[in-house]
Amino acid sequence: MTIESMENVEVFTSEGKGRGLKATKEFWAADVIFAERAYSAVVFDSLINFVCHTCFKRQEKLHRCGQCKFAHYCDRTCQKDAWLNHKNECSAIKRYGKVPNENIRLAARIMWRVEREGTGLTEGCLVSVDDLQNHVEHFGEEEQRELRVDVDSFLQYWPPQSQQFSMQYISHIFGVINCNGFTLSDQRGLQAVGVGIFPNLGLVNHDCWPNCTVIFNNGKIELRALGKISEGEELTVSYIDFLNVSEERREQLRKQYYFDCTCEHCQKGLKDDLFLGVKEDPKPSQEVVKEMIKFSKDTLEKIDKARSEGLYHEVVKLCRECLQKQEPVFADTNLYLLRLLSIVSEVLSYLQAFEEASHYARRMVDGYMKLYHHNNAQLGMAVMRAGLTNWHAGNIEVGHGMICKAYAILLVTHGPSHPITKDLEAMRVQTEMELRMFRQNEFMYHKMREAALNNQPMQVMAEPSNESAPALFHKKQ
Numbered sequence: 001m002t003i004e005s006m007e008n009v010e011v012f013t014s015e016g017k018g019r020g021l022k023a024t025k026e027f028w029a030a031d032v033i034f035a036e037r038a039y040s041a042v043v044f045d046s047l048i049n050f051v052c053h054t055c056f057k058r059q060e061k062l063h064r065c066g067q068c069k070f071a072h073y074c075d076r077t078c079q080k081d082a083w084l085n086h087k088n089e090c091s092a093i094k095r096y097g098k099v100p101n102e103n104i105r106l107a108a109r110i111m112w113r114v115e116r117e118g119t120g121l122t123e124g125c126l127v128s129v130d131d132l133q134n135h136v137e138h139f140g141e142e143e144q145r146e147l148r149v150d151v152d153s154f155l156q157y158w159p160p161q162s163q164q165f166s167m168q169y170i171s172h173i174f175g176v177i178n179c180n181g182f183t184l185s186d187q188r189g190l191q192a193v194g195v196g197i198f199p200n201l202g203l204v205n206h207d208c209w210p211n212c213t214v215i216f217n218n219g220k221i222e223l224r225a226l227g228k229i230s231e232g233e234e235l236t237v238s239y240i241d242f243l244n245v246s247e248e249r250r251e252q253l254r255k256q257y258y259f260d261c262t263c264e265h266c267q268k269g270l271k272d273d274l275f276l277g278v279k280e281d282p283k284p285s286q287e288v289v290k291e292m293i294k295f296s297k298d299t300l301e302k303i304d305k306a307r308s309e310g311l312y313h314e315v316v317k318l319c320r321e322c323l324q325k326q327e328p329v330f331a332d333t334n335l336y337l338l339r340l341l342s343i344v345s346e347v348l349s350y351l352q353a354f355e356e357a358s359h360y361a362r363r364m365v366d367g368y369m370k371l372y373h374h375n376n377a378q379l380g381m382a383v384m385r386a387g388l389t390n391w392h393a394g395n396i397e398v399g400h401g402m403i404c405k406a407y408a409i410l411l412v413t414h415g416p417s418h419p420i421t422k423d424l425e426a427m428r429v430q431t432e433m434e435l436r437m438f439r440q441n442e443f444m445y446h447k448m449r450e451a452a453l454n455n456q457p458m459q460v461m462a463e464p465s466n467e468s469a470p471a472l473f474h475k476k477q
């Protein structure tokens with residue numbers, strides 16, 4: 001049995017949620033429940049020249065399709081593997097004279113596959129594309145307008161010799177993309193590079209404190225268990241980041257996915273007291289807290305603007321000022337404090353001010369550990385970044401400890417074969433070796449480290465972007 005055979009799960013009716021998936025056997029943390037290749041997928045418009053259109057890996061040098069000059073591939077193997085899905089697209093782009101946006105390209109790829117294989121269940125699928133939710137009836141005025149624009153553009157792009165679909169069916173496909181489009185990340189899982197439709201994954205319902213996580217690895221998604229799951233238990237993933245008060249999470253889910261979250265964390269407002277935590281001694285007045293929240297929100301807006309303009313020293317200045325004002329008011333798990341700590345540690349690392357960055361990164365990790373599930377992928381990535389920052393700052397013991405912690409989390413959420421887990425394993429081995437040397441002879445260790453850093457270019461952190469970590473599902477901006 002392969003994990004792509006879907007024998008580990010079955011479709012059932014989940015109370016108050018409609019269809020869902022449940023486990024047909026017991027699972028433990030890090031188990032892969034199923035893996036699934038995309039029914040159809042496309043690279044984002046902004047990255048079509050930098051990412052392979054078959055395997056979604058970022059590459060320095062890509063081969064271009066000689067016909068349409070649009071599609072890019074790692075090599076001949078990726079190009080050959082893509083031809084079945086690219087053949088119609090290739091001639092349609094040439095006929096249309098330009099490249100349509102990612103939404104239209106994805107809708108067309110889905111419909112060419114439907115044309116080839118029919119609308120029934122394809123091999124390994126528990127649900128057909130026809131039966132996925134589209135929520136078109138819940139669209140607001142703005143979404144309806146966008147849908148009409150997309151349908152018009154699609155009709156101009158769609159070749160007359162291809163099978164002609166009804167307006168209702170075309171709208172259904174765009175609706176499916178809107179609420180089931182899954183974000184594909186690059187090989188290291190650090191940047192969102194495309195969007196795909198995975199029908200089986202579309203059956204997994206949301207929970208703010210889920211028992212599974214999804215990762216894109218080597219051309220397919222994996223649904224991985226975060227802890228013990230009993231036979232017959234519903235499988236859930238979180239569609240959004242947990243780091244928000246329950247009311248705001250519910251609002252986001254209503255707006256983006258058209259349902260009211262009834263998970264235990266939302267109903268009971270679990271951890272809301274921590275998210276809005278304030279100092280205990282002396283306890284600030286409600287008025288002071290209200291003012292500080294407003295000041296923090298205003299500062300975050302200014303920071304966004306400065307970041308988008310690349311004014312990183314201004315970002316650091318704004319963060320320092322705001323953190324100083326927050327100090328007597330907010331507790332170490334407060335959302336507004338943590339958002340600033342995350343930004344300032346990332347930007348200072350980029351500016352190579354590692355000593356200051358490491359101090360903020362440690363405070364951020366301390367707060368995150370009290371809030372996130374112990375096997376949360378975003379927690380793992382944050383701890384990894386903080387560990388690297390501390391290593392760069394020369395805090396070898398703290399850095400090594402954090403890298404070990406991150407490695408343990410990513411073994412569960414990403415698995416040992418994922419490129420980022422492999423990178424982390426190499427870092428863990430290196431920092432362990434350095435730590436031994438450090439404990440034997442601290443003076444010699446610092447001398448050797450200095451020489452090594454002088455002889456090789458420092459591994460600089462990536463330039464901070466305004467984008468947060470890749471979200472699970474891709475929502476059109």
